Amino acid sequence: MVDHESRIQKRNKDSIMNAALEIFSMYGFRGATVDLIANACGLSKPNLLYYYQTKEQIHIELLSQLMDSWLAPLREIDENGDPFSEIMGYVSRKLHMSKTLPRESRLFANEIIQGAPRINHVLQNDLKTLVDEKALVIQKWIDEGLIAKVHPHHLIFSIWSLTQHYADFDVQVQAVLVNEDPFENAESYLETLFSKLLTI
Amino acid sequence: MVDHESRIQKRNKDSIMNAALEIFSMYGFRGATVDLIANACGLSKPNLLYYYQTKEQIHIELLSQLMDSWLAPLREIDENGDPFSEIMGYVSRKLHMSKTLPRESRLFANEIIQGAPRINHVLQNDLKTLVDEKALVIQKWIDEGLIAKVHPHHLIFSIWSLTQHYADFDVQVQAVLVNEDPFENAESYLETLFSKLLTI
DNA sequence: CTTTAGTTTTACCAGTTGGTAAAATATAAA
DNA sequence: TTTATATTTTACCAACTGGTAAAACTAAAG
Numbered sequence: 001m002v003d004h005e006s007r008i009q010k011r012n013k014d015s016i017m018n019a020a021l022e023i024f025s026m027y028g029f030r031g032a033t034v035d036l037i038a039n040a041c042g043l044s045k046p047n048l049l050y051y052y053q054t055k056e057q058i059h060i061e062l063l064s065q066l067m068d069s070w071l072a073p074l075r076e077i078d079e080n081g082d083p084f085s086e087i088m089g090y091v092s093r094k095l096h097m098s099k100t101l102p103r104e105s106r107l108f109a110n111e112i113i114q115g116a117p118r119i120n121h122v123l124q125n126d127l128k129t130l131v132d133e134k135a136l137v138i139q140k141w142i143d144e145g146l147i148a149k150v151h152p153h154h155l156i157f158s159i160w161s162l163t164q165h166y167a168d169f170d171v172q173v174q175a176v177l178v179n180e181d182p183f184e185n186a187e188s189y190l191e192t193l194f195s196k197l198l199t200i
Numbered sequence: 201m202v203d204h205e206s207r208i209q210k211r212n213k214d215s216i217m218n219a220a221l222e223i224f225s226m227y228g229f230r231g232a233t234v235d236l237i238a239n240a241c242g243l244s245k246p247n248l249l250y251y252y253q254t255k256e257q258i259h260i261e262l263l264s265q266l267m268d269s270w271l272a273p274l275r276e277i278d279e280n281g282d283p284f285s286e287i288m289g290y291v292s293r294k295l296h297m298s299k300t301l302p303r304e305s306r307l308f309a310n311e312i313i314q315g316a317p318r319i320n321h322v323l324q325n326d327l328k329t330l331v332d333e334k335a336l337v338i339q340k341w342i343d344e345g346l347i348a349k350v351h352p353h354h355l356i357f358s359i360w361s362l363t364q365h366y367a368d369f370d371v372q373v374q375a376v377l378v379n380e381d382p383f384e385n386a387e388s389y390l391e392t393l394f395s396k397l398l399t400i
Numbered sequence: 401c402t403t404t405a406g407t408t409t410t411a412c413c414a415g416t417t418g419g420t421a422a423a424a425t426a427t428a429a430a
Numbered sequence: 431t432t433t434a435t436a437t438t439t440t441a442c443c444a445a446c447t448g449g450t451a452a453a454a455c456t457a458a459a460g
Contacts, residue, residue: 193358206406
C-alpha cells in the first residue's frame with residue numbers, strides 16, 4: 001500500500017480524470033467547477049479533493065497526462081521514411097485523433113485560446129523543440145527536392161489547424177453539414193489539399 | 201433624450217462592450233465575471249448593470265453586434281468575379297481580421313468550442329444559409345471548369361481554420377516562432393496553398 | 401433657480417465557489 | 431478479532447458570484 005495504488009485509488013483517480021476532461025474541455029479552467037467535476041464522476045467534492053488537493057492540480061495533472069499522447073503523432077514522423085507518406089500519415093493520425101478524442105482536442109484548445117497560463121512553459125520547451133526538429137526534417141526533404149518548397153513551420157501549423165478544426169469547432173461544422181459525417185469528406189479533402197501542396 | 205442615446209450612454213456602452221470583449225474572449229462565458237468586466241472599463245458593477253441588466257445580455261449583445269462583421273468577408277464573395285481572386289480575396293480578408301481583430305476571433309472560438317449555447321440558432325440559420333449559398337457559387341465555378349474540383353463546404357472550413365488559427369492559437373504559434381512575425385509568412389504560405397489547391 | 405430625468409454610489413443579499421476539519425465508515429493486516 | 435489505515439461523509443467557512451434597492455449625486459430643460 002506504500003509504493004502502489006490500491007484498486008480503489010486507481011478507479012477513483014481514473015474516474016476523476018475522465019470527469020475532469022469532460023468538464024474542463026467544455027468550460028475551460030475558470031468556467032469549470034470542482035462541484036461539476038465531482039458530480040460528473042459521482043463523488044462528493046471533499047472526496048474528490050482527497051485524491052487531488054486543488055482544482056488547479058487536477059487541471060495540470062490532466063494536461064500533462066495527455067500532452068505526450070497529443071504530441072505523439074508528430075514524433076512519429078520519420079526522417080528516413082518517404083516524405084509524402086510521412087506527412088500524409090501525420091495528417092491522417094491527427095485527423096483520427098480529432099475524430100476519436102475530441103474532448104482532448106477541446107481541452108488543449110481552451111487552454112491555448114485562454115492564453116495557456118498553465119502550459120506555456122511546455123509550449124516554449126518541449127513543443128518548440130519538437131516542432132523545430134521536425135521542421136528541419138521537412139526542410140531537408142525540400143532541399144533534397146523530394147517535396148515542394150513550403151514554409152515548414154507553417155506547414156505544421158496548417159496540419160494542426162485543419163485537423164483539429166473538426167473537433168474544436170464541431171458544433172459549427174455540424175450546423176452547416178446537417179446530415180453529413182464531416183470526417184468522411186474531410187479525409188479525402190485534406191489528402192487532396194496536402195498532396196497538391198507538396199507535389200513539386 | 202427619448203429616441204437617441206446621450207453622449208454618456210454611448211461612451212459607457214461602448215466602453216462596456218470593449219471590456220466585455222476583452223474578458224469574454226479571454227475566459228469564455230462561464231469563466232468571465234461581471235466584476236472583471238466592470239473593473240476593465242472602470243465602472244462599478246451596479247453602474248455597469250444599469251446599462252446591461254445581466255451578464256448573459258452583455259454576452260449576447262456583444263456576439264450579435266460582431267456577428268455581421270464576422271461574416272462580412274464571406275458575404276463579399278461575388279459569383280460574377282474571377283473565382284481565383286474572389287477566393288484569395290476571402291482568404292486575405294479573413295487573415296487580416298485574425299491579425300487586427302484577434303479578440304473577436306477568440307470570442308467566437310470560445311463560444312463555439314464550448315458548444316455555442318447562445319448562438320447555435322445563428323449557426324443553424326444565418327451561417328448555414330450563407331455558407332450553403334457560397335458553396336453553390338463555388339460548385340458553379342467547379343462545374344464551369346474555372347477551379348479544381350474540391351468539396352465546397354470543406355474548402356470554406358479550411359479557410360476558416362487556417363486563418364483563424366493565427367488569432368485563436370496565437371500563444372502556441374508565438375511559442376514556436378519566437379522572433380518571427382507569424383502573419384508575414386502566413387500570408388504567402390496560404391496564398392501558395394490555395395493557389396495550388398484550386399489550380400486545375 | 402428649480403424641477404425632472406439620468407447617472408452613480410453605497411449597502412446589501414442569497415447562492416456558489418474552492419477548500420478544510422473532523423467524525424464516521426469501510427478495508428485490510430496481524 | 432483487533433488494530434491500524436484508507437476512504438467517505440457531514441458540517442462548515444471565507445471569498446466570490448450575479449444581481450437588487452434605494453439613496454445620493456449630476457446634468458439639462460424650463
